[in-house]
Amino acid sequence: MIILNWLRGLLLTRTWRLAAAALGIAAAVALPAALGGFLTSAKATMTARSIERVPVDWQVETQPGAALAPLPGSREADFAHVTGFQAEEGGQTLTTGPGQVLGLPADYSAVFPGEIRPLAGRSSGPLLAQQTAANLHAVPGSTIKIHRKGLPDATVTVAGVVDLPQADSLFQRVGAPPAAQPQAPPDNVLLLPAADWHRLFDALPRDQIRVQYHLRIDHRLPSDPAEAYVKVTGEARNLEVRLAGAGLVGDNLGAALGAAREDALYSQVLFLFLGVPGVALAIALTAAITRSGATRRGGEQALLRARGASRTAFVRLAVAETALVAVAGTVIGLGVALILYGSAVLTATTIWAAGLSLLAACAAVLASVLRPPSVTTARRAVDQTRTQSRTPAPLRLGLDAWLLTGSLTVFWITSRNGYQLVLVPEGLPQLSVDYWAFAGPALLWAGGGLLAWRLSRLLLGPGRTLVARLARPLAGPLSGTVAATLARQRGALSRTMTLAALAVAFAVSTAVFDATYRQQTLVDAELTNGAQVTVSQTTRPAGDLAAVPGVAGVEPLQHRFAYVGSDLQDLYGIRPRTITGATHLSDAYFAAGTARQIVDRLARQPDALLVSQETVNDFQLQLGDQIRLRTEDGTTIPFHYAGIVTEFPTAPRDSCLVANATYLAAHTPTDAVYLVRTDGTAPRVVADRLRAQLGPAAKITDIETTRQVVGSSLTAVDLSGLTAIELGYALALAVAATGLLLVLGFAERRRTLALAAVLGARPRQLGAFVWTEVLLTALAGLILGTAIGWALSRMLVAVLNGVFDPPPDQLAVPWPYVTAVGCLGAAALLAAGTLAVRATRRLPLTVLRDL
Amino acid sequence: MEVTVSSETTRAESLEIVRAEELYRFYRAGDEEVRALRGVSLTVAPGEVVAVTGPSGSGKSTLMACLAGLDDPDGGMVWIAGRRISHRRDAEQAALRARHIGVLFQSGNLIEHLTVAQNIDLAQRLAGRRDPAWRDAILGSLGLTLRRRARPSDLSGGESARAGLAVALANRPALLLADEPTGELDAQTEHRVLSLLHAQAGERTGVVIASHSPAVRQRADRVIQLSDGRVT
């Protein structure tokens, strides 16, 4: 009954303070809940995408000499090795190198959609892979010959042309050791109905034939990719055991989930990196809000003590007050998270995380509520006044310096040898995270915060002449008094300044990290796809492409194959002056020099050649050495070695050559690859238009589809949800830390201002007190916040380097957002100041009566 | 010593409500040491009104805090209703205070966010006795029946003073300690508050009033003059 009356009274008279504290707790609860909800749904998306991306879950291959009964629900796929295909086209005979002929049942495409993509003609009967059709100049209706080893040639009529987007997994060597190089899919492929295949190839020697059973397993899998991975790989192994050596399982689904679980772990790491400081900040803010009512609370406790309340009674009332705000805060916080992410929030991990931060927030509030010691005797009052101006213990012990030193040391140790944040231990189904790496940024956070606190206290205390100088234009002769007032109140004000700095640091570091992440995602996808849209295998001139609506620019790229030793490598001819307009060339693609320097070198020297690091090592190349390259068609071209290229758009890693387009074209006929820049139209749409324009022979890929098909699942997950939460949250914290705390601080100092007003101070002079405080908070946020934020961004990006592929050249700063944080923070400060000044303009006597 | 104390207990219950022996209290204010109490002894019998006077800084407030068990003397002991209140655990001091003592300050006697009646209820709860009849009786005798639902910020100065007294009396205290209770009141209201205090003492309650008001001194049964922490 006492407690109920107490709470009701508080609710009626201290509504705004309680609401502010409840909102602080709501923020502390909402962030982990929303992040957890996002993470859960992101993981589910990763699992779903992995499943979606894999047309054939398992390829069970019959082992030589073993007989394998067809597995229930499976489709038989037969592979025959052939020595080549041949077509007559306009009196000219065209032949290809070795290839594969696949025998598939009629319902194969229906059971495994996504494996075969029809491009032209019918979708049943003999189907020719697109590249083979291009090599043979074959179209639906063409007749081609199949060269069979040891048998006479067979003839089929092509019914359609298809694309095999998953050729890598379709033609994989099942049972290859994990360390083996992935095998390139065959260049030439023909698909036949099962009956035709058996008619043509049953007689082929057994070593030319492989028989597989393709399976789609039950897709009711755990939504967490790690759990799904464990389940799928376990079942695959179980099947192999049951087959007793008669068949091996090519676990495509397991492989996809394996990649996804690694990415899921990375996203979990992001969750921790970005979430923990946000929660810590919200808790600190809540504690500061609660503490701002300390004077009133001290009086109440003194009174209660006089009335015979024991310590237990205080604690009980404090707990009740805390519980009130906690319940309200939890309801609001979880409500917001549920609105944003629905039931995805309600997972064990999320509730655990939200509960933990709720507990921490409650502890902080309770500590603040219980903090003021009773002030019933003069002695105690004096003690309290004196402790106010004493340096807090963490600063006295120099904890900030220790933490910062520790942070840099840990960072140096962990990042010295290009460590891996996420470890994939050999032969273990579990992944592990090197949590040591967290220590660097965590210590930097804590140390930076304490340093900001120290600097604020130094400025307000020993640096008060500086404050007085700052205040002089506003305060005139009162500037010394203003500085003295702030110096005596530096406990609360330095906390406000520190929180403002930390909120800004949080916003800045989060924003910079997010922006860098986005930038690199784009770079990653561009590296794979070449540009927003890439067109190859067309004979049409660039002008035809440029005429298609939505195309802003077309950059031709010459492409050829050349022998490096016995290795056939991609040879690109670029136009050094214009290439960077069409695709992003990152510094990380090149060794010994920035992208710009290397490209400039190409521009200056027509016969310059960039080769891979491996080639340099193998052939002991020195800059300026002459290299003679033999192309596929036998031409030999002289070059001079001019630099190292490790990655290049559309090229395989560490095995490509880059030269000048004009020089290359002068020596050998080349295929043109067009890098198309769009005018803002969605790349997917532009790709469709180009496809309609150029016909089925051209190979057209767009960045969006590529991102989904080949990109890692982390880049496939849309992080905009995460970004929105993070940035919105950071913004709210920045506003709260600057504005709200100042408003509450002014409320505590109303008495001081009212007394000054009664003594004759003019509004402008009272304003000087207020605006000096506002100015100091703004400066702390601007200078300290930006500095800490910048340091944190650098460290975060360095520590999370593994998330980025390729690593960023420089941090991306999202200026619009940073400006928004600045503007809103300034607006909050202005509002807080204006409110305080307005309050002082109320007739001072009415204020004095309220005191 | 304990034996002596217990033998005194029976006598104490009949003859005195509070007994303070040789109280010493020192503390530091800023850089200087303040000797607030230097050997002050005091007993109060039921129904007695004792005025403690003296210039500011003479130790009045410290004496009151020691009597209430809110502060522990550096030397000496205080007994309330026969039980020692000095140098006990906080919870025990609080329990004694809640049961036997009513405290009235110059101002700020009410919890701001509770109504007058709720403030009285709170004091009764802390003392462990709910007594709505007594509550209504004191509200009535202090002329506050119509203001029972008002919050402290809505009360006039005189009403606040009376409401503070009502809360101090909520637990039917054996000892009422009033620290400058009339400092901010005009003569008329002061007179009324003093009459109420004396009316309380009339039955079984001892009253100690720290004040420099001549009116308080005149109407007290006994005056103790403090100067520099000593009784003069």
Next chain:
Amino acid sequence: MTTIDGPVVECRGLARTYGRGTRAVVAVHGVGCVLEPGAQVAVTGPSGSGKTTLLHLLAGLDRPTAGQVTWPALDDEPRGKVAVVFQGPSLLPPLTVAENVALPSLIFGCPEAAARSGALDALGTLGLGDLADRLPDELSGGQAQRVAVARALATRPRLIVADEPTAHLDSAHASQVIGLLSEVSARTGAALLVATHDRAVAGRLPGRWVMRDGALREADS
């Protein structure tokens, strides 16, 4: 200090009402009074009779709802020339005693050094020099009130308005404070207006106004 002829403060038909409609409270009504330079007046009356309101109106801290207040000897600008001593604790908590005393001078544009030495002088006069660097929290009630008086004197006012300045003081200190106020008034020619319910205090000042129910019943200055 230029002396201009005429009363320090003068008012006619003065009224002040708080609140509106049925909840309106009339604190002061129909008050007319004059205070000449050097006059020393005690204002007495029961609590709620409007003493404080009248003092605030005469000090220019509050505006009347009817009638008017003029300060002929002060060029009708009370700011900086009227000092107020309040009933309750009125020191600014974050400032030291010396800074508190110097504050009004600084507010009225006095340079810092001059304000500080003026403050120390005023503290010395009241025997409070030792307290200069204390914070208000470290003072007893009586000390705080004497510092508030020092603060009022430091600006060399032409009119000193004190609202129950001795409420928290024992008789010895009360006598000291009143003696000081009247001495300063006599020396500088400042008018002194003291609201009190303490007969001893009222008896030390030659003039006497009595307030009852918001009106001035007796005026003898």
